[in-house]
Amino acid sequence: MYVAVKGGEQAILNSWRLLAEQRRGDTRAPELTLAQIRGQLGLAVDRVMAEGSLYDPELAALAIKQAQGDVIEAVFLLRAYRTTLPRLGVSLPIDTGAMRLQRRISATYKDVPGGQVLGATYDYTQRLLDFQLAAGGTVASAAVAASALPAAPRITEIMGSEGLLAAETPAADDPAPRDLTREPLEFPANRALRLQNLARGDEGFLLALGYSTQRGYANTHPFAGEIRQGTVSVEVVPEELGFAIEIGEIAVTECQMVNQFAGSATQPPQFTRGYGLVFGACERKAMAMALVDRSLRAEELGEAVTAPAQMQEFVLYHSDNVEASGFVQHLKLPHYVDFQSELELVRKLRARYAAAQPKSTDTAEAA
Amino acid sequence: MSILAQADINVLETACSPLNVLTELTCAQWQWLRSPETGLIMVRGRAGGTGVQFNLGEVPVTRCALRLQRDSHLSANGGAVGSTIGVAYVQGRNVRHAELAARLDALLQEPASCERIHTHVIEPLAAAQAARRDAAARKAAATKVEFYTLAREAQTPGNTGEEP
Numbered sequence: 001m002y003v004a005v006k007g008g009e010q011a012i013l014n015s016w017r018l019l020a021e022q023r024r025g026d027t028r029a030p031e032l033t034l035a036q037i038r039g040q041l042g043l044a045v046d047r048v049m050a051e052g053s054l055y056d057p058e059l060a061a062l063a064i065k066q067a068q069g070d071v072i073e074a075v076f077l078l079r080a081y082r083t084t085l086p087r088l089g090v091s092l093p094i095d096t097g098a099m100r101l102q103r104r105i106s107a108t109y110k111d112v113p114g115g116q117v118l119g120a121t122y123d124y125t126q127r128l129l130d131f132q133l134a135a136g137g138t139v140a141s142a143a144v145a146a147s148a149l150p151a152a153p154r155i156t157e158i159m160g161s162e163g164l165l166a167a168e169t170p171a172a173d174d175p176a177p178r179d180l181t182r183e184p185l186e187f188p189a190n191r192a193l194r195l196q197n198l199a200r201g202d203e204g205f206l207l208a209l210g211y212s213t214q215r216g217y218a219n220t221h222p223f224a225g226e227i228r229q230g231t232v233s234v235e236v237v238p239e240e241l242g243f244a245i246e247i248g249e250i251a252v253t254e255c256q257m258v259n260q261f262a263g264s265a266t267q268p269p270q271f272t273r274g275y276g277l278v279f280g281a282c283e284r285k286a287m288a289m290a291l292v293d294r295s296l297r298a299e300e301l302g303e304a305v306t307a308p309a310q311m312q313e314f315v316l317y318h319s320d321n322v323e324a325s326g327f328v329q330h331l332k333l334p335h336y337v338d339f340q341s342e343l344e345l346v347r348k349l350r351a352r353y354a355a356a357q358p359k360s361t362d363t364a365e366a367a
Numbered sequence: 368m369s370i371l372a373q374a375d376i377n378v379l380e381t382a383c384s385p386l387n388v389l390t391e392l393t394c395a396q397w398q399w400l401r402s403p404e405t406g407l408i409m410v411r412g413r414a415g416g417t418g419v420q421f422n423l424g425e426v427p428v429t430r431c432a433l434r435l436q437r438d439s440h441l442s443a444n445g446g447a448v449g450s451t452i453g454v455a456y457v458q459g460r461n462v463r464h465a466e467l468a469a470r471l472d473a474l475l476q477e478p479a480s481c482e483r484i485h486t487h488v489i490e491p492l493a494a495a496q497a498a499r500r501d502a503a504a505r506k507a508a509a510t511k512v513e514f515y516t517l518a519r520e521a522q523t524p525g526n527t528g529e530e531p
Contacts, residue, residue: 053424055410056460088406088428093413093420100500102507110514118510148504149511154416168415177421179409191414192421199412199423230507233369236408238456240401240432246369247408247428248458256415277412279424293414 023068037061046251046280047071051321052078053181053200055250055279072202072321079322090176092235092244096254096277097154099230103281106155107224108258114152119229121283155226156256156273165258165271189312194296195289199278201319203285209309210291217307218295222274225258229281253278257290264302272301371468372457374492379467382488396436397470400452403431403462429465430456435473451476 024031038045038061048060052075059078067073103119106112118124159165177192180200185193198206213220231251235244255276263269274294276286295309308314318324371379407425414421435451453473455465471488474480 050424054407055424055426059427082407082425085427086404086406087425088404088408088430090409090422091411091426093411094423096412096416100504102503103510116512117507118512119507120510142506143509144502145505145508145511147508148501149508156415168413168418170413170419174420177411177419179422181409181422181425190419192419195412195414195421196423199421234408234410234426234458236428236456238430238454240452240454245372245456247372247456248426249373250410250426250458252412252423254416273415275415275418277423 023066032065034058034061034065037064043281044069044071046282047203047285048074048078050279050282050285051075051200051202052082053279054078054082072325076322076325089236089238091247092237094232094234094250094252096228096232096252097157098151099228099232099252099254100249101149101152101228101230102251103229104152104226105224105228106226108226109155109158112152112155113158114150117149120281152228154228154256156258159225159258159271163268163270166261166267166273168273168275185316187313187316188299189316191293191297191300194312194316195275195277195293197316197319198276198289198292201289202321202324203282203288205319205321205324206288206292207284209295209315210288212307213291213295213309218298218309219303220257220274220291220294221260222257222291222294223259224287225256225273227253227255227283227286229253229283251280253281253283253286255283255286255290257287257294259294261301272297368455368468368472370489370493370496371455371471373496374464374468376461376464376467378492378495379464379488382491383467383471398434398436400432400434401430403429403465405429405460405462426458427460428456428458429460429462430454431462431465431469433466433469433473435470435477 038057041061041064044064045057045060048063048071049055049057051071052060052063054060056078059081060074063074063077063081064071066077101114101117101119103121104114104117106116110116156165156168160167177196178190180193180196185197189197212218214222229252231249233246233249235246237244253276257274257276258271259274261270261272272294274290274292274297276289276291276293278286278289292309292315295307296312296315298305298310303310305311374382405427406429408428409425410423411420412423413419432452432454435453451473453469453471453476455468455472457465457468471484474484475489
């Protein structure tokens with residue numbers, strides 16, 4: 001029996017008002033502007049764009065403000081917004097080899113062409129709280145080199161030239177990838193679908209899975225061959241022009257993990273790759289994505305599938321934090337009738353249980 | 368088109384404001400072929416940077432197309448004769464940005480205005496963009512590691528691999 005229940009409108013309206021007041025916080029402090037969020041909470045903005053799968057720093061900043069800094073809620077807001085816009089087309093694949101680098105490191109070669117460029121990183125900070133930031137004040141400007149950083153070849157190209165590393169080449173017809181946002185996920189999912197899923201997946205989930213592969217749940221022996229971060233141009237071929245034009249640029253982080261591979265009957269031993277590519281400066285996510293991409297290639301590389309990080313369905317069905325959050329949080333919705341039926345059932349079972357007990361001192365209550 | 372698309376809208380407005388660029392922008396006979404529309408472009412990447420294509424995520428884009436009518440009052444049949452089409456695809460949601468870019472795209476195809484627009488709009492924008500990229504690249508370059516070794520041998524990258 002389904003019973004429609006009405007009521008609570010006034011409570012909901014007042015809840016919205018309370019939320020708005022709490023979001024604003026103490027009115028003696030100035031209100032946050034989107035420019036402040038974009039400028040000073042840039043990594044949060046990047047994470048919301050990456051997992052929201054929409055590269056728009058201004059909207060991501062708005063989502064963060066609206067969600068009071070709850071990143072997953074902000075991702076949800078961005079995902080909801082994108083459904084209101086029509087799809088105008090697709091870009092040409094971005095060329096990360098031509099990236100205007102802001103950071104570029106390799107853990108496999110010290111003296112790599114183009115050098116080790118640290119960029120802006122927390123890696124070498126001491127993780128001591130900086131009370132000068134609490135006090136505020138002016139900041140020393142960044143050092144500026146006499147000459148600009150040249151474009152640098154991908155490290156995988158250097159390794160690839162010796163045949164030490166499995167080549168990454170598309171099929172002869174360079175097929176267009178299927179799109180998770182337009183058709184349901186089906187298994188087995190090819191690498192293109194998996195990479196799309198991981199690129200928009202939850203950082204925490206991928207981080208934990210990537211970590212699990214390092215600890216022995218899947219055996220991938222990874223090295224961070226290269227991590228690069230910077231901006232790339234986005235090119236499209238408009239239907240009315242028929243040739244490619246640049247429409248703008250985006251910041252991305254790319255990670256090439258290099259992993260052991262013993263070889264097979266048809267292939268000599270060589271290194272294989274896991275790949276991470278994420279909007280913005282999301283290095284931890286790019287690294288985790290590359291680890292998980294590699295572990296999900298187990299089947300294609302003839303490895304035994306034994307660990308969660310190698311299981312396509314487990315990974316791809318649980319990586320999306322909007323879906324996960326929705327299903328977990330739907331438990332808050334009224335389940336009064338469901339629960340009532342379960343209650344009836346448990347009472348009946350208890351009565352049956354009580355009746356089956358040997359008749360001594362009667363301790364079972366009749367509910 | 369790339370320079371117009373990647374220009375900051377405020378800088379673009381400023382670049383258009385002096386001289387007769389603005390006059391030309393506003394006085395010419397314009398006709399929308401496609402009024403400004405904001406939508407999404409799916410950005411693609413390649414596995415490993417060079418492999419199979421995959422969908423990375425979307426980016427908002429505003430596009431429009433218009434026709435610049437040249438001497439339309441003199442041309443008896445009007446229409447396509449003596450007209451130029453300007454097109455813009457611009458990252459973001461700024462309708463004004465797309466409109467300005469499309470108008471400038473049309474004017475750039477006109478011999479009468481091409482040089483003027485180049486000098487007053489495109490070149491300054493390109494210079495500003497190059498300067499911005501150069502400044503960022505030089506700040507990054509300042510964080511490049513210079514390793515100190517006692518004897519620096521000339522080695523190829525293939526044999527300098529070290530354990531992490």
